[in-house]
Amino acid sequence: MGANRELKRLVENFWSGKVDENALLSGSKKLREEHWLLQKKAGLDQIPSNDFSLYDQVVDHSYAFGVIPARYKNLNPGLETYFAMCRGLQKADIDVPACEMKKWFDTNYHYIVPEFEPNQQFALNPTKILDEYNEAVAIGIQTRPVILGPISYLLLGKPARGAPQGFEPIQLLSKILPLYEELLSQLAGVGATWIQIDEPFLVTDLPSDLKKDYSSAYNALTKVSPQIKILIATYFERIGSNIDFIVDTPISALHIDLVRAPDQLESILKRIPSTVSLSLGLINGRNIWKVNMEAALAEAQKAISCLGAQRVFIAPSCSLLHTPHSLQAEKNIDSEILDWLAFATEKIKEIVNISKVLNDGAQYVQTDLDANRKSIQDRKTSPRIHNSVVQEKMKTLTPDMFKRKDPFRERQLKQRQKLGLPAFPTTTVGSFPQTKEVRAVRAKLKKGEINQAQYDDFIKKEIEKCIRFQEEIGMDVLVHGEFERNDMVEFFGENLQGYVFSGNGWVQSYGSRCIKPPIIFGDVFRPKPMTVEVIKYAQSLTKKPLKGMLTGPVTMLQWSFVRDDQPRKDTTFQLALAIREEVRDLEAAGISVIQIDEPAIREGLPLRKEDWNEYLNWAVDAFLLSSTGVDSSTQIHTHMCYSDFNDIIESIQRMDADVITIENSRSDLKLLHAFEKHEYTNEIGPGLYDIHSPRVPSKEELETRLQEILKYISKDLTWVNPDCGLKTRGWPEVEAALKNLTDVAKGFRTIETK
Numbered sequence: 001m002g003a004n005r006e007l008k009r010l011v012e013n014f015w016s017g018k019v020d021e022n023a024l025l026s027g028s029k030k031l032r033e034e035h036w037l038l039q040k041k042a043g044l045d046q047i048p049s050n051d052f053s054l055y056d057q058v059v060d061h062s063y064a065f066g067v068i069p070a071r072y073k074n075l076n077p078g079l080e081t082y083f084a085m086c087r088g089l090q091k092a093d094i095d096v097p098a099c100e101m102k103k104w105f106d107t108n109y110h111y112i113v114p115e116f117e118p119n120q121q122f123a124l125n126p127t128k129i130l131d132e133y134n135e136a137v138a139i140g141i142q143t144r145p146v147i148l149g150p151i152s153y154l155l156l157g158k159p160a161r162g163a164p165q166g167f168e169p170i171q172l173l174s175k176i177l178p179l180y181e182e183l184l185s186q187l188a189g190v191g192a193t194w195i196q197i198d199e200p201f202l203v204t205d206l207p208s209d210l211k212k213d214y215s216s217a218y219n220a221l222t223k224v225s226p227q228i229k230i231l232i233a234t235y236f237e238r239i240g241s242n243i244d245f246i247v248d249t250p251i252s253a254l255h256i257d258l259v260r261a262p263d264q265l266e267s268i269l270k271r272i273p274s275t276v277s278l279s280l281g282l283i284n285g286r287n288i289w290k291v292n293m294e295a296a297l298a299e300a301q302k303a304i305s306c307l308g309a310q311r312v313f314i315a316p317s318c319s320l321l322h323t324p325h326s327l328q329a330e331k332n333i334d335s336e337i338l339d340w341l342a343f344a345t346e347k348i349k350e351i352v353n354i355s356k357v358l359n360d361g362a363q364y365v366q367t368d369l370d371a372n373r374k375s376i377q378d379r380k381t382s383p384r385i386h387n388s389v390v391q392e393k394m395k396t397l398t399p400d401m402f403k404r405k406d407p408f409r410e411r412q413l414k415q416r417q418k419l420g421l422p423a424f425p426t427t428t429v430g431s432f433p434q435t436k437e438v439r440a441v442r443a444k445l446k447k448g449e450i451n452q453a454q455y456d457d458f459i460k461k462e463i464e465k466c467i468r469f470q471e472e473i474g475m476d477v478l479v480h481g482e483f484e485r486n487d488m489v490e491f492f493g494e495n496l497q498g499y500v501f502s503g504n505g506w507v508q509s510y511g512s513r514c515i516k517p518p519i520i521f522g523d524v525f526r527p528k529p530m531t532v533e534v535i536k537y538a539q540s541l542t543k544k545p546l547k548g549m550l551t552g553p554v555t556m557l558q559w560s561f562v563r564d565d566q567p568r569k570d571t572t573f574q575l576a577l578a579i580r581e582e583v584r585d586l587e588a589a590g591i592s593v594i595q596i597d598e599p600a601i602r603e604g605l606p607l608r609k610e611d612w613n614e615y616l617n618w619a620v621d622a623f624l625l626s627s628t629g630v631d632s633s634t635q636i637h638t639h640m641c642y643s644d645f646n647d648i649i650e651s652i653q654r655m656d657a658d659v660i661t662i663e664n665s666r667s668d669l670k671l672l673h674a675f676e677k678h679e680y681t682n683e684i685g686p687g688l689y690d691i692h693s694p695r696v697p698s699k700e701e702l703e704t705r706l707q708e709i710l711k712y713i714s715k716d717l718t719w720v721n722p723d724c725g726l727k728t729r730g731w732p733e734v735e736a737a738l739k740n741l742t743d744v745a746k747g748f749r750t751i752e753t754k
């Protein structure tokens with residue numbers, strides 16, 4: 001995104017028509033050059049290219065291989081088509097929704113899901129990949145182009161709508177391979193030698209019949225040109241027995257993640273063929289703590305003594321997309337904690353330093369090594385990371401703190417009496433537009449241009465507007481709009497102890513959207529109520545139930561940079577306790593509906609199935625700990641989005657929320673099929689429309705969706721709501737969309753009562 005999210009600005013200005021295509025393209029080129037030079041200056045030997053994207057690398061890849069769903073075929077080729085796939089397009093007589101968006105493995109990055117037809121026609125369009133290679137050459141850098149491997153690419157995709165049962169994209173392998181061969185040959189033509197081919201699926205559970213696919217793919221690709229050396233990159237987990245899939249192919253190098261899966265080094269050293277180099281992912285690409293140099297050096301030495309120095313590369317565990325740009329911009333992080341951190345730019349330095357020690361000897365970087373040892377030691381022993389009150393509370397958890405007092409059916413009766421909601425109750429997921437104005441006023445507060453009272457006043461007015469609007473259109477359970485929150489995780493982090501904040505630590509979430517994950521460095525503790533005042537105020541404006549809005553413990557964990565000095569479970573339970581206290585305070589303040597968002601619960605799922613149960617057990621327990629301290633008449637909602645939930649539906653049931661609003665429409669109502677197999681007993685609002693696109697869904701469209709939903713979910717359990725929060729949208733489209741939504745719900749009620 002650039003040191004200051006330059007790319008975000010550029011792309012958004014292009015979307016809003018403030019800059020033209022030329023400015024977009026030249027601005028992006030400049031950014032790429034800056035990043036290449038930064039890496040070269042730091043002394044990195046192999047620098048990647050084609051790691052840049054205007055929206056997402058997977059959609060780039062689809063574009064490069066001509067995998068463009070039919071509904072975009074009539075648009076102007078180039079950026080119009082490209083961005084329509086990413087965000088939908090609504091203009092004049094055109095109205096196409098965006099492609100499905102999904103989480104990238106267990107990260108909070110989202111990719112655009114490719115759609116494949118059984119008779120898919122591929123067409124190679126390698127311009128971007130070649131141009132970027134050439135651009136780097138022009139400034140004196142020979143890069144290692146990065147492309148998504150054929151198997152992982154096909155596995156990331158889904159069959160196009162209407163494809164016959166039994167069709168799976170992987171069946172297209174032999175058809176797409178020639179295009180990969182052509183691409184490699186063209187890359188060889190422009191002078192590329194090393195090519196990085198990402199095969200992240202190698203760290204997942206794969207059926208054994210994929211072995212022949214991997215083997216045929218990489219045997220073919222390695223034959224394209226004697227000049228080309230292929231490095232297969234894996235990350236986020238262990239390769240395990242999938243090593244069998246590639247050991248008999250003549251690739252030149254393999255990259256492994258030694259941060260997530262340090263134990264795999266030994267077994268890989270035993271199995272790696274003598275012609276293959278090993279790239280050691282020693283620097284955490286997904287967290288912000290300094291590497292422990294001594295430990296990393298020891299690992300590297302193990303590999304060297306087995307393979308020889310020539311065959312060992314030093315690298316980050318995965319793409320640095322998942323860490324912020326640089327610590328240089330951090331002016332406000334407390335200096336003690338700042339000394340424990342490394343962002344992407346600093347991580348590159350760590351890589352280079354490890355390599356220097358191994359090649360030339362420790363004396364050349366002795367000062368850095370000594371400083372590193374001291375930082376690591378200081379962090380371990382700092383009194384700041386422990387809080388005895390929290391430690392004591394953690395010891396007093398009892399089993400009844402993990403369950404509601406009554407079963408759902410009884411709670412449902414009590415809640416119905418108390419809330420008096422109609423059939424098909426309508427609600428939203430929480431946030432309303434975070435307009436430029438809202439952000440500007442918050443920036444003014446930060447800069448000291450206005451005081452807290454002026455800010456609070458402004459927020460109150462926004463809340464009031466939002467509530468009036470919801471009343472006007474007849475929404476049933478209201479929200480306050482979350483205007484006071486910069487971000488659903490950061491806001492709570494700022495109100496909890498044990499957290500610090502970067503000023504500029506942005507990472508890409510999807511497209512131009514970035515998040516600034518807070519950093520959990522120590523025990524989490526809630527010094528005082530966090531949301532009670534604002535929610536009480538909002539409730540005072542209306543007679544309708546006003547939903548208190550909190551972020552759940554697993555999502556707080558998942559979307560923060562977390563401490564790596566204790567199990568994730570322990571940190572999550574500390575978060576859960578803090579939220580439990582907030583829930584109780586909200587209830588005591590008269591709030592009868594409280595939502596605890598857990599959009600990230602699915603993305604935290606381990607990539608290997610054998611690790612699932614352990615995670616799901618503590619993740620659901622953490623949610624229960626946060627949510628069960630209330631009376632049966634208090635309605636607990638949760639919300640989930642952007643994942644397939646089908647395979648964890650039983651765990652979602654165990655969370656025992658009274659109501660769940662859940663993303664469903666962007667993925668073609670796939671969610672609903674889960675309810676064919678499993679009975680879900682609590683109330684549920686599968687999202688009626690996708691909010692990540694500016695298009696306004698028509699009433700007919702919403703009606704069809706709701707009808708479809710009612711085939712799977714009984715009408716007395718069904719809620720009517722959008723897919724997710726509305727903060728990224730503008731008011732005009734929100735007004736139009738929600739008006740349609742409440743009208744549709746009212747319509748269904750009349751039909752029901754007739």
Ligand code: MET
Pocket residue numbers: 429430431482488549597599639641724725726727
């Ligand atoms: C990514 S889930 C977002 C939930 C949050 N309550 C919102 O409405 O924005």
Ligand SMILES: [Zn+2]
Pocket residue numbers: 429599639640641723724725
């Ligand atoms: Zn959501």
